[in-house]
Amino acid sequence: MPGLATTGANTSASASPVVSFNICETYASFLKNEELSAPLAAILALSKLIETSDAGTMLELVKALNDGAGALKASTSNPISLNAGCELFIAFVTLLPHDSASFSDLKLELVRQGQKYAAEALTYRDKIANLALGFIKDDSVILTHSYSRVVMKTLLRAHERKRISVYVTEARPRGLGLRTYEELTAAGIPCTVVLDSAASYVMDKVDFVLVGSEAVVESGGLINAVGSNQIAIIAQAANIPFYALAESYKFHRLFPLSQYDLPTHTSNVLSFPLSSGGNVASPPTTGAIKSAHERSSDADYIRQMTPEQIACNPGVDYTRPDLITLVFSDVGSLTPEGVSQYVVGMFAG
């Protein structure tokens, strides 16, 4: 099926992403759509790449896709979830049976499939919300972490028929928990923000924990905003169920052996400063201080971390599969072992 392997001009034109098609810009423009998450935006960006690519054979096309995916990964510091989307799309491209007449027909078919998948994927959140609804009883107290679109949809759906109240952790340093708070309160759901450090304090009042995900990995574990692992450990200690909501395009072939085996764990994270130019004992004079007059009474002085200090901290963490009770996905509700079986089956073709 693949035509003659044309070397030289063809490969160079499709390999360099800057010529007529900038994948990073395309990706960023797709991301502006609130509904699209990172993996879907990546899939759409890669479909666009196929559209504008002039690769003549399957081999060249796959190489161009891999180059594009590499460029996307390099452009962001947290490439895990967009990597999941890229790998899914590239696996789909390589495993699609070639029964089209010509290569350009095949490319059109691939682009069409990519866009169709993205459109269908937007319905996944509703599917997951309906699935999780059965596990939410009337008068439940739910704990959630940071901001997640899937969780938001689920909570709003539950609020239509049942009474729920929600605790949300602040999720420093980005403070996305406050966004959750605003949206839930606007919908009329009783909500309270708790400190990240108060998670164990609140755990005994909670019926179950509900979190979203950046990626679900091959071991059945979860990658989510930093703090999720903590909450999972506390939930297990208190015998509270821990549910994760994840669309199927977030399933990733990554297998972290520990927290430090993640691609986001660079040498900068958790590093100790050098003693020569150290900022170990410097007072946080450059911190974001609310108002000048607060400085006068030392007892009320709220210190903040400097941006350099925040940069030494991780953005995501890894929750082990034995801490997770169930993963709700558009393919059904899976145990963590079931997730790994699904991922193996998915990528085996």
Added chain:
Amino acid sequence: MSATATITMTTLPSKSTIKHSPAQSHVEASSQNQPPKSQKQMTKAERREQQERQRAAKAATKVAGPQPSGSNQNSAQAKNSASVKKGGKGPDGKPTKETKETTPDDSARGLQIFSHFGLPKPPGPSKGDIHPAIIRLGLQFSEFKIAGANARCIATLTAFKTVIQDYVTPPNNTLSRHLLTHLSPQITHLVSARPMSVTMGNAIRELKLEISGSDIDLPEQDAKNLLCQKINDYISERITIADQVIQETAGTKIKDGDVILTYARSSVVEQVLVGAWDDGKQFSVVVVDSRPMLEGKKLLSVLSAMGIPCTYLLLPSIGSVITEVSTVLVGAHSLHSNGAVFSRAGTALVAMMAKQHSVPVVVCCETYKFAETIQLDSFTKNELAPAGDIFSSFPLTRSKDTLTLNKQPNLEILNPLYDLTPPSSITAVVTEVGVIPPSSISSIPLALGRTTL
């Protein structure tokens, strides 16, 4: 028959030889009451008792000699009870075990516990015509010149290639049917040398499948060449290339500055470490070893010849280094459906210790090592290392006799070769189809595109 029934009841209270006395007195009573019957007229029980009497008499005359008549009677009774209990199969091995006389019989020394493992013994005289390649292989196995799941499987398949090439189909027979019967005694000979490993079992099963599926119309040499080609493909695909894929995958888990701990000697782990070092990663290795086999020494010599910084220690001291270790990398003999790993004795300790200290345990295992059975503990199925010091490589300061401890009547040497690591202690299993958690072994056939392993 009612007369004999009442006689059995009255003799019940005597408990010394429980099974024995009712039978014996029964026999005596019946011989008193009735004239001796011919074989056909006796009941099955009576025939059996007669058999036992004859056997006991034979054994009694055999072991007669320095013992006084009292103990003779005892030993005869004990032998009899033993044969009654075990169904009377071969009085040779059992009497020496039960009676503990002062005539030691080294080759039949049994273990009171773990007797179900069977005694390791050199392969006996071969029955039927066994191919010389197989005889040589059997000797190599029994002397542990070839050890390790991969090595044994490759050696077995290579020997079978020779056997197949030398095989001639007898007239009026088809290759696909007769070759199987020809191979059976060869396989039995190998099993008698050393119990078959899971890898050998899986490979032989595939081979038998290929043989029985071979085309009848093919000329014989072509069919044999095809089989040899299939064997080569199997070795290449499921062992050699699989090892390369595992080397690359596991190599990504090794980072600069890591301290990798490994146990004994796994061919796959050796490849992974050598490959990662060749890629330029800077790491150091801790080799943990244990007696009596001390296989880690070979791995140590290979790694240090490459320039990898190594530490070598024995299993009991693992607690002092485990806190410095970043990853544990071990091999496997076989992997079971419940996710448990069957590997060299001592691996379970290493894995549990690592788990205790939150060190990830990575098992490197090809898919052809998967056994569809479930194994829950280490002693249902295991193998004992042969007694004697075939592994010793220490310079001897005392004579070998004092070291082998064979002649001590109250001492039994127990050296199981394998143990079971529970799936809870394992973090990940690296196979050629990917990295999988041990609980998902059942998804591997799906990944390989077939219904069974």
